[in-house]
Structure formats: structure tokens, C-alpha cells
Amino acid sequence: MSILFILLFFTLTLTQAVGQQQQVPHIISPEVMNDNSVVFRLRAPNATSVIVNGTFPDARKEMTKNAEGVFEYRTTPITPDMYTYTFSVDGVKATDPSNNIVVRDGSHIESRLMIPGGITEVIDVKDVPHGKLSAVWYPSPTLGKTRRMMVYTPPGYDTSNESYPVLYLLHGAGGDEEAWVSRGRTNYILDNLIAQGKAVPMIVVIPNGNASATSAPGETPLSIRLAQDAGAMAQAGAMVGSSVPDGIVKDIIPFIEANYRVKANKENRALSGLSMGGYQTQMTSNAYPNTFNYIGVMSMGLMSTMGEYNKDNHIAQLKALQAANPKLYWIACGTTDFLYQSVLDLIKLYDEIGFKYIYRESEGGHTWNNWRLYLSEFAPMLFK
């Protein structure tokens, strides 16, 4: 019975997919060519213009329509890595219907492109032991909510009796607790680094950094979403102030240390974040200088040019942190990052006051390519 049964189901699936349209030849998109150029294709006989946008260089190109109504564009060779892309079909953003992998960072919902080689040896799913990735709800008395976070436990956690160190990892503005998974590939990066002997087994905790939110959009109660939609700026406002640092140190860390086998001391805690999360990393480690032994600030520098910044207070906090003598204070930024100057300003201040740090400068800008790279470099420096 097998073949007919299969055909029945696949016919159904296909029928649902193409709807009342005629069935048409299969399209491959994206197709990675031997030289690592990529061909994107989209069947759109009724469209006038299709543009491919993406996170690889030289994106935002007009595609060319052939006689069959298929738009096509071939890129120049692309460095092996993970990228995301969308089509703009007569001005409307669309993911690639030929590609069933979609990744999300906040409201950025995009198709995924993986070009084998290079850093994909660290960020792709490999045939190595895999840790467990869990969506965990926890009480946040500080924020008055039950909130959701992602927790990675390393391979062997469930069968060992060992206790583990913990990395707390913060996302950027517009993102949520799923960003470091969906686009950040945190669990696979850790799986691979641990399998390669480059990182020690550790737990990674990825909170939601939007203080007025409980959880990622699809996991948020409808009543809260409707209220958020009515006041998006009010929601955003909650990302500043003491609520995020307090939420991490007073709510999340005690929950993790009560519910997981954790080495519950400063020597075994790390904190890192990108962009807004890099700011929150600074705020949190400045406010709680004795809590983290490893601090990683990605793509975020000094925010002195705005509002109520008080340099004396900042320096006083940094001196307290310096006195606490964290083992690593790591700053990473790309040279074309729009926050690059703020990072130069931050390290200039640190130099002025003799605050110790390691600075990692990369090519590129405010991108997930850089943040995955940074995580793949930061994690191996931890807990050794």
C-alpha cells in the first residue's frame, strides 16, 4: 500500500500549497553553486518586479524574469556562513516559498540560507551529542509577571550528577528569548564547541530582555498582546532603568540556581549580550559587580551622548567592578557597525580609568554573522 498512500498525502499537501493554481514545475531556491554563488528563484508570472534582499553582501538586487515567469538572480560568491533573505514582490516582502526554513528575530521573519564551510562547522547542526533546549516559564517578582526564557542544558546534563557553570545571554532591541536560538544558533554553537573540546559544558540561559513583555509574540497571551499593540512605545520604555538588571539578578539567577544543577557562585557565572543586550550587560555588571566573572559586550559601547548620563556615576560603578576583578571583560564590535564609534568611546573611557578589558574588532557591522562569531569566540574563554 505504501506508494499510493504516499502519493495520496503528497498530492493533498501539494494541492493545499498551490491552491487553485495549476501545478507547475518544481523550483529550487536557493541553490548554492560550486563557487558559493547562490541562485535565487521565484515563480511570479504576474509580478512586475522582484528584488532579493538579504544579509549577504551585494543583496537588494532586481531579479530577472524569464519566459516561464520565473524571476532569477545569481549572486557573486558568498563567504560560507548563515544568512537570511526575503523577496520584495512588487514592493511586498515575502519569504521564499521554495525554502521551508524561516528564522525570526523580533518582527524580522526571513528565509534562511546556509552556505557550507567556514563557520558553519560551528553553527550548523553536526553529528555530535546535542544538548537540550527548553522553553521555561519562571516567576519574576521584580517585573510582576510570569515570564518565558530559553534554557540550554549541555549533552550529558540529564544523565550526570555534575553541576555546571551558566552563561546568561541577552538579545538585542526588537528581539526576544527566541532570537539567540532562531538566528543565533546558540544551542548548536555550544554543542559543537563542547564536542570539539573548545568550550566546557555549560548551561546557557536566554531571557526575554523586554521588561514589559512576558515572552515571544506567539507565546504571549492574547490579552497582553492587544495591550502591547496599543502601546508599543510604553512597552519599549520598560527596557531601561533597573528592571532588567534586577530581573536577571533577583529573579532569573535564583530560579536557575534553584531548579538546575548549577555551580552557584561568581566564578561560574558569565553574562553577555548584543546591542541592547550589550547595554543591559553593562548595566547589570555595573550594578552587580560581584555577580559575574565573565562579561561580554557585543556591538554596544558608551551611551554618553544621550539624556541623563552621568560620567562620575559610571566611573564609580566601573571602579567597583574593577575592584571585584572579573576574570574577563570582553568587548567585540565590527568596524562598520553603526555603534562602532560608541565602542571606541567606551574603550577610551576604560583606558582613561585603567579598567581592564579585551577588545575584539571584526569586519562587518551590526549583524548576526558577527554575533554568532562572537559567541563562538566568547564561550571558549569561559570557566577555565
Added chain:
Amino acid sequence: MSILFILLFFTLTLTQAVGQQQQVPHIISPEVMNDNSVVFRLRAPNATSVIVNGTFPDARKEMTKNAEGVFEYRTTPITPDMYTYTFSVDGVKATDPSNNIVVRDGSHIESRLMIPGGITEVIDVKDVPHGKLSAVWYPSPTLGKTRRMMVYTPPGYDTSNESYPVLYLLHGAGGDEEAWVSRGRTNYILDNLIAQGKAVPMIVVIPNGNASATSAPGETPLSIRLAQDAGAMAQAGAMVGSSVPDGIVKDIIPFIEANYRVKANKENRALSGLSMGGYQTQMTSNAYPNTFNYIGVMSMGLMSTMGEYNKDNHIAQLKALQAANPKLYWIACGTTDFLYQSVLDLIKLYDEIGFKYIYRESEGGHTWNNWRLYLSEFAPMLFK
């Protein structure tokens, strides 16, 4: 500093979102009106035609373009529930750029619509204790792979010393281990049923039912994906034969019972699945009559009309299952399901041989609305 800091980030986010386009007024889509009709909107000044497709009745409608280039369509009132929809923009499928919730079942990547009331009291995220949802990798000697499944542990699992019963829950053709989460809402359905006292706390295990696959597309190693893309039918072929039942009973159940606090006996095991998973449920409970005490077949009947079906063998299996006396054998189908007749054929056969079952007939067809409804009715009957 707070407000300017926020504006910086949101300006950045917005700039990334609209790219080089001019900034345009905010659009709300979907908008649920007081009468539960829904207004869909899409800004597409350069598009000729936009159609809204969806899983609600009377979908597939041409939207009307207004003077500002915004296409709009207002539905008739829709029964409260979760639905999915996409736009067809000059013939190209696109999710709704104004809606940051996208759900996936296999290659069906669609925007989510939640209309409050009715069954959303069971399927929406509510302010109740939440279980933990984990992506777990396990060895499958039967299939020669390390594979991924989703495991729901109920509220309190991590802090209690109790052992729990287990429901094994199977997806349909084209889907994977994420379908019962993304569109099936399994974790929230269980959270709510448990909080309402309607279901006993249980573990739910959601395997990947495609025997040649390891995991959902985005979680599959690139090397395996490329091989799969080259032979999609070969992959599909593996869903038949004994590999799926054996993979469940010989690989998954022992793994779960070794790694979770489980009541490891027939009385505390349930098996259910939809469509292809309903077929796999039949195959598995027929082949292993003493393993499950609760069996739920959703939207799938007798496959006697195809291929190598042997009625005598089928009846012999059913008699062995009948002799094992499972506490519940539940069959559910919608009256407009394309497999409705196959279900009538199945229950006719069961009646002929005196095989006991309970039949639940609903309105509607081969839809997630029905499968969520069925899960919300099946789970409360288990382990009591």
C-alpha cells in the same frame, strides 16, 4: 537617557524593516472587529492583485486597493479559534508583514490569527502554571539516526518527585516534530486542561514521524537536507513499513522511560495521531497491542483500497488488540474531511468484528481546528 536610547533602537529597527522605502503610516493587520469579523490589510501600491487565503471559512478573497495603495478585506464574522492565513501578492504567497506571529506545519508557513473566545480558552496562553517544552535528541537504533522530538513536561514536574503518565502524539504528512507545537498548541492545551482540572498532569512526547528524517527542517544538518532535497520521495517512503512503530516502541518509549520520571506501564501510556499520524497510530497499536491503554485516531480511517492491504491480517491484529482490552480506542473525524469515508469504512470493519471504539464526529474537515479540538477532548479522557 532612556527615551532617546529607545528611539535610537527603534529607528534602527524600523530602518531595517522598511529598507530604502519611505517611512509610511502604520498598518494594523489582522484587526479583529467587535462582531468577530476580521479586517486584513496589506500596503502594496505596486501590486495589481492581492488575495487573502486562510483556514477560516470564505477565505480566498480578492482584497480591494484603496487610494493609498493599501489592499483591504473584511471577512464575515468568524467563530473564535486560531486560524492561519497568507496573502497572494500578484500570485506569490506572502505572510502578513504587519503580523509578527508565523506558524509552520511542514512547508506551510503562515501568519497566525487568534479570535478570542470559545476554544481559545483552551488553546491560547493563559495565566496558569506552564509546563516546560523541550527539544530533545535521542538515539534511534531502529532508524540508525540521532533524532529530535519535543517533550512537554507538566507544571510541577521539575519540583515534584512524582512519576507521570505519557501521551505519545504523532503529526501528519509533511509535518514534523514541531507541528503539534506550532499549529497544534499542545503545550498550552495541556497547561489549560491541567489548570482547569480536566486533564491529569502528563508528559506529552511528540516524535518526528518521517522515518528518514532526523528533525524539523531548520534543525537538520545541511548534509542530510541536501540528500533529502535530492530524493524527497525516497524520504517520504520511509514513513511506511514497520520502521515508525518500531521506532516509537523500541527507541522512543525506552528513552523516555529511562530519562523521565514516568509510570512505565501500559496503563499509563497513550498514543494518538492525526492523518498520517492516525495511520501510524493504527499501525503501532495493531503491531504492539499490549503497549498502549489509550489510543486516539484522528482524521484517518481504513486504508484498504490501496496496494498490499490484507484484511485477514488486519482483523487478526485487531483481535489481538481487542484481547489486550485497551481502556479507550477513540476515533475522531470531521464530516467534510476528505478521509471521512475511510473513517466510516474503518468503523464498519470494527463493528463487523465487534472491536470496541468510541467515535467522535465533528463538523469541518482535515484541519488543525479539528485536531486541536480533538486533543482538547482526548487528553481529558486519559489516565483516569
